[in-house]
Amino acid sequence: MAARDVNGYGRVRWGSKTYFAHRIAYEEQVGPIADGLAVCHRCDNPPCVNPEHLFAADQSINVADMIAKGRQRHAAKLNADQVRSIRNDQRLIRIIAAEYGVDESTVSKIRLRKRWQWVV
Known part of the structure; x- marks a missing residue:
């Protein structure tokens, strides 16, 4: 069963567990995701599962990408x-x-x- 979460990310239910669809797509097309890495979207389209739009990076790069694109939490009191x-x-x-x-x-x-x- 597949659906989108509140942030628009695709979710896939496999057995008793739920996974992010873009992570499944990345692993199927590119290979295993190393421990500690996130799968990020170049296209900034949360439901996208196109492997050409996905890349693996650590969370610091994911957050830096988010900030550079102006998508950080606007309610944050600190920078x-x-x-x-x-x-x-x-x-x-x-x-x-x-x-x-x-x-x-x-x-x-x-x-x-x-x-x-x-x-x-």
């Missing part, structure tokens, strides 16, 4: 430069959080690289 500053800031978490208008847990997770992991 990559601010995240780098937060990581380098030695002040107390509560002070940094107040300065940037975010929750203390956000600052903590940024420092621990549990949020904004792709920012170097």
